Amino acid sequence: MEDIEDLLVGTGAGVPPGFRLPVPAAVGVNPKQRKKNGETKLTVVQDSPAPKIPGTQTIYIKTFGCSHNQSDSEYMAGQLSAFGYALSDNPDEADLWMINTCTVKSPSQSAMDTVISKGRSAKKPLVVAGCVPQGSRNLKELEGVSIVGVQQIDRVVEVVEETLKGHEVRLLTRKTLPALDLPKVRKNKFVEILPINVGCLGACTYCKTKHARGHLGSYTVDSLVGRVKNVIADGVREIWLSSEDTGAYGRDIGVNLPILLNAIVAELPLNGSTMLRIGMTNPPYILEHLKEIADVLCHPCVYSFLHVPVQSGSDSILSAMNREYTVGEFRKVVDTLMELVPGMQIATDIICGFPGETDEDFAQTVDLIKDYKLAQVHISQFYPRPGTPAARMKKVPSYVVKQRSRELTAVFESFTPYAGVEGKVERIWITDIASDGIHLVGHTKGYIQVLVIGPESMMGSSAMVKITSVGRWSVFGEVIEILCQNNEDVPSYRSFDERCSPCALSEEACACSKEQEPCSATSDCCNQSPTREATTLLKNDPNQNNHSSRNLIGWFLRNRKNQSSKKMDLTSSESKEKQIQDLGRRSAWSPVDIALLSGILLSLFTIVALFLNLGSKSLSSK
DSSP states (O other), X not given: OOOOOOOOSSSSOOOOTTXXXXXXXXXXXXXXEEEETTEEEEEOSSOOXXXXXXXXXXXXXXXXXXXXXXXXXXXXXXXXXXXXXXXXXXXXXXXXXXXXXOOSXXXXXXXXXXXXXXXXXXXXXXXXXXXHHHXXXXXXXXXXXXXXXXXXXXXXXXXXXXXXXXXXXXXXXXXXXXXXXXXXXXXXXXXXXXXXXESBSOOOTTOSHHHHXXXXXXXXXXXXXXXXXXXXXXXXXXEEEEOSOGGGTTTTTTOOHHXXXXXXXXXXXXXXXXXXXXXXXXXXXXXXXXXXXXHHHTSTTBOSEEEOOOBOSOHHHHHHHTOSSOHHHHHHHHHHHHHHSTTOEEEEEEEESOTTOOXXXXXXXXXHHHHHOOSEEEEEEXXXXXXXXXXXXXXXXXXXXXXXXXXXXXXXXXXXXXXXXXXXXXXXXXXXXXXXXXXXXXXXXXXXXXEEOOOGGGTTOEEEXXXXXXXXXXXXXXXXXXXEOTTSXXXXXXXXXXXXXXOOSSSGGGHXXXXXXXXXXXXXXXXXXXXXXXXXXXXXXXXXXXXXXXXXXXXXXXXXXXXXXXXXXXXXXXXXXXXXXXXXXXXXXXXXXXXXXXXHHHHHHHHHHHHHHHHXXXXXXX
């Protein structure tokens, strides 16, 4: 079947997001054809009961792959929800299944095949989206299902409606990027995954994603900044910049990544309630901007974390991969960022068993990983992807690939990257609930995962925690103080005469990230948390804070006591001493404290005087 191009009424211009066009003009409809006794008959793809009113059905969405895919699914879910469709995590109760696919590795595509097979067995109408149909549109597994291309996600409502009617629809080709202001249903309401560009400038010999996402296409700085403003107003607490290669951003439109990052940082709330996470970037495209990117990573509202894939520790293998950098250049990126950015954390990727990889090549990879002992290394075996140059290269025996993967994994898992963190006091941003259903998940500025126990109302908050123990993949902490609640009005930098500029490249110059802006008399941006005892009460009674806050005197005295106790708890290390100084400054008697206490005392005296006056009148009347 031929790919269906966009067919619009009148001209080649687009239509407003979510606008329903008549079927012939909106999508290509291809009823399934069957031949019987030499005669061609048109039949629907699915046997279904009488059609329901559009927008009344339930949709199940299954997503595979990267954060960019997750963002696409959230956009498609948002549009479907806006048109009345219900979304369900239960595939059995859904009227249609949508599968957003990933083509990076063979296992993810095999998982897609399994879901499609289950859907067919359950007689569910199917829509397949993502990189697999875009990069391999003629797959046998995709016969008889509708397809949405990676740049056609703003047409998902039309495709779903036609598929529910029994039609097979394919939308694959487009020359413009989907709008960023489409409706969106986030998987995590506190996290916005923001695609800054699609495609890349590379031509890696093993990569199938380039076949799907294509050449680099960047969103404008203004459109991305506008999106950032909107999601902050929606209460988002983390913004993830996502793309196939963040470092290549803007090279097709005359800008670069540092320009975008500085424009976004200028819109982040001054109190640090919303953090920015920079997405995966390949070494070649950030080498010329290392100093500027280090300045941004040092900013208090940007996680000091970057994902920089190296893939191999051997220059000969990198050349065979056509990665366009050397091991030395990767080392330069890592060394520079770790030198310039306090607490910098780097994640990387390794492919074991790439065609032509010798024992010496693999040994160089192991040495590279041992040299840096990174906390996050994503290790995968080489999978030949159809249509890529690497698929035609002579393969390393599978048992050798598996052996090398196991060996490198054992080396990586022997590291203890968080050994020195225990006992430290860190600020974290809490955005999720752990899989155990007990802990909340937060991250430090270096994006170290911290698990804490607290009420679900702490989700979306920022807090100071003391690290009590460390594990291999995360650390555990105890909440000392809640800095920013999740329901506050969040100001932007433009609302203030001064903004906290990016930190200079030393810890002493990073004081702006360690000391919060004082709250004004009309703002509660930095609500204080209860002590350990009060935290226990809060866990037992979620409304404990509400009840106790009604007693103004009790709140005031408790607030003073908590601040003093926090000051006494933080001792020994230099970082703790700084925290003590900060908390000590907060605990000093400010004019607001004095005014509040004076008002309370004056009110008490007034009440007592009134009672005495009433009492004296009562006695005199008798």
